[in-house]
Amino acid sequence: METGGSSESPIEPKKTKSKTARKPKENLLKQKSPAEFFAENKNIAGFDNPGKSLYTTVRELVENSLDSAESISELPEVEITIEEIGKSKFNSMIGLVDRERIDEELYDDFETAKAREKRLAKEARTQELHAKNAALGKKVKEPQASKGMKGRGEASFYRVTCKDNGRGMPHDDIPNMFGRVLSGTKYGLKQTRGKFGLGAKMALIWSKMSTGLPIEISSSMKGQSYISFCRLDIDIHRNIPHIHLHEKRDNKERWRGAEIQVVIEGNWTTYRSKILHYMRQMAVITPYAQFLFKFVSDTSDKNVTIRFARRTDIMPPVPIETKYHPSAVDLLLIKRLISETSRENLLQFLQHEFVNIGKSYAERLIGEMGPDFSPKMAVKSLTSQQIVRIHQLFRQAKFDDPSGDCLSPAGEYNLRLGIIKELHPDMVATYSGSAQVFEGHPFMVEAGVSIGGKDVKQFAGDTLQIEKKKGKQEGTIHHFGLYYVALEPPTFLHF
Numbered sequence: 001m002e003t004g005g006s007s008e009s010p011i012e013p014k015k016t017k018s019k020t021a022r023k024p025k026e027n028l029l030k031q032k033s034p035a036e037f038f039a040e041n042k043n044i045a046g047f048d049n050p051g052k053s054l055y056t057t058v059r060e061l062v063e064n065s066l067d068s069a070e071s072i073s074e075l076p077e078v079e080i081t082i083e084e085i086g087k088s089k090f091n092s093m094i095g096l097v098d099r100e101r102i103d104e105e106l107y108d109d110f111e112t113a114k115a116r117e118k119r120l121a122k123e124a125r126t127q128e129l130h131a132k133n134a135a136l137g138k139k140v141k142e143p144q145a146s147k148g149m150k151g152r153g154e155a156s157f158y159r160v161t162c163k164d165n166g167r168g169m170p171h172d173d174i175p176n177m178f179g180r181v182l183s184g185t186k187y188g189l190k191q192t193r194g195k196f197g198l199g200a201k202m203a204l205i206w207s208k209m210s211t212g213l214p215i216e217i218s219s220s221m222k223g224q225s226y227i228s229f230c231r232l233d234i235d236i237h238r239n240i241p242h243i244h245l246h247e248k249r250d251n252k253e254r255w256r257g258a259e260i261q262v263v264i265e266g267n268w269t270t271y272r273s274k275i276l277h278y279m280r281q282m283a284v285i286t287p288y289a290q291f292l293f294k295f296v297s298d299t300s301d302k303n304v305t306i307r308f309a310r311r312t313d314i315m316p317p318v319p320i321e322t323k324y325h326p327s328a329v330d331l332l333l334i335k336r337l338i339s340e341t342s343r344e345n346l347l348q349f350l351q352h353e354f355v356n357i358g359k360s361y362a363e364r365l366i367g368e369m370g371p372d373f374s375p376k377m378a379v380k381s382l383t384s385q386q387i388v389r390i391h392q393l394f395r396q397a398k399f400d401d402p403s404g405d406c407l408s409p410a411g412e413y414n415l416r417l418g419i420i421k422e423l424h425p426d427m428v429a430t431y432s433g434s435a436q437v438f439e440g441h442p443f444m445v446e447a448g449v450s451i452g453g454k455d456v457k458q459f460a461g462d463t464l465q466i467e468k469k470k471g472k473q474e475g476t477i478h479h480f481g482l483y484y485v486a487l488e489p490p491t492f493l494h495f
């Protein structure tokens with residue numbers, strides 16, 4: 001369409017005074033890859049800042065390991081190591097030469113001689129007061145380490161390694177499993193910890209953003225005489241893996257499992273207790289697993305090694321992949337099921353692609369749909385209006401509740417054992433309900449409450465303090481709740 005101001009117009013466009021005022025840009029249509037979207041919105045996936053990213057990386061890797069071992073009914077053995085990498089070591093890893101500061105005043109943490117003197121004098125006063133109070137037997141808080149000298153640009157780096165005895169991964173699938181956002185094997189209708197096809201990729205995206213170093217994966221599956229090794233990063237723009245090395249190595253020891261290693265920026269100081277708390281919680285709710293957690297640094301007094309021993313060989317039942325419940329499907333899903341089904345007629349489709357629709361019930365439903373439906377009609381020939389009719393009826397008709405077979409509850413025995421082994425409480429109560437259903441989605445509630453026990457302070461975030469009132473017991477209640485929800489796809493929540 002032509003606009004008024006043609007080249008014939010004698011009026012010269014006025015020159016704007018401001019140098020910054022620009023011609024408005026045309027609205028160019030752009031597209032983002034899923035990897036770009038999550039790189040820009042990494043807080044959605046729990047990668048808000050370096051500390052939280054370290055915590056979430058540990059979680060994602062541990063949960064992948066547990067899913068993997070449980071999927072082959074193997075008692076999980078998970079080793080997680082966080083190795084602190086000093087700045088010099090990190091620089092040498094990426095081939096960067098360490099540089100001395102020359103222009104000190106350029107730096108954010110620069111202090112004038114006067115400011116330094118003032119800070120040191122203040123610290124000396126605080127220490128003196130602290131020593132005096134301690135000598136008088138008063139309760140004293142440890143003086144806080146000076147914040148004065150750490151510049152905001154000084155990042156801390158960590159190598160996070162997670163090794164398990166799980167299923168491993170097919171050699172050729174590894175690049176896509178780790179280098180393509182939203183690719184995974186857990187989209188089916190059964191309970192797993194992971195479900196989005198995102199977690200491991202977020203750890204890689206964060207490593208790419210913060211250190212630029214690739215992820216390393218070693219894996220071996222049952223019957224494989226080799227170990228698959230893959231070093232890769234992700235092409236964020238195109239959402240495809242960028243493979244540095246992918247090869248088969250000797251597997252003399254017949255090892256089976258997976259080991260994932262990623263180098264990221266993090267903050268151990270601020271997230272230490274959260275990470276240890278998480279490990280402890282996992283030990284409580286999966287007492288059939290064995291965890292070895294290590295934090296390793298050059299300062300050996302910071303090092304941590306905790307072994308959470310297995311206390312039972314009884315694992316929760318392996319969840320069975322289920323079909324959709326008719327009252328929990330939407331239009332889009334019905335259309336997808338129709339396009340994917342190998343069943344030819346409507347009767348077979350209803351009977352075999354959903355749970356809780358037997359042959360006679362399918363016939364009754366078809367009768368109810370109206371005169372333009374018949375059991376023998378080709379399911380692929382259904383019109384959009386007819387699919388809407390099926391959807392409407394599915395929402396209104398009565399169906400039996402789905403079974404809880406796609407769930408994998410911990411069970412009261414395991415929950416109780418987990419709490420007792422980790423907390424040694426004075427009292428413990430557990431509850432495990434039967435499978436319930438909400439809008440066609442099966443779920444189960446399990447909960448545990450304990451009073452007293454060791455390390456109660458560690459659980460401050462999750463505890464209810466009982467007030468000291470009229471003979472009420474003083475103590476601390478720990479509450480571990482497990483919700484098993486089979487949504488679309490099944491969700492695992494615990495808190």
Ligand SMILES: Nc1ncnc2c1ncn2[C@@H]1O[C@H](COP(=O)(O)OP(=O)(O)OP(=O)(O)O)[C@@H](O)[C@H]1O
Binds near residue numbers: 064068167178194198
């Ligand atoms: N330790 C492991 N052992 C075996 N397979 C693994 C392991 N870690 C990841 N995988 C495979 O890689 C896939 C992608 O993992 P990723 O964590 O990105 O997604 P997810 O676990 O499917 O879902 P979520 O985003 O909820 O974590 C998994 O579906 C699984 O098949």
Ligand SMILES: [Mg+2]
Binds near residue numbers: 063064195199
């Ligand atoms: Mg995962």
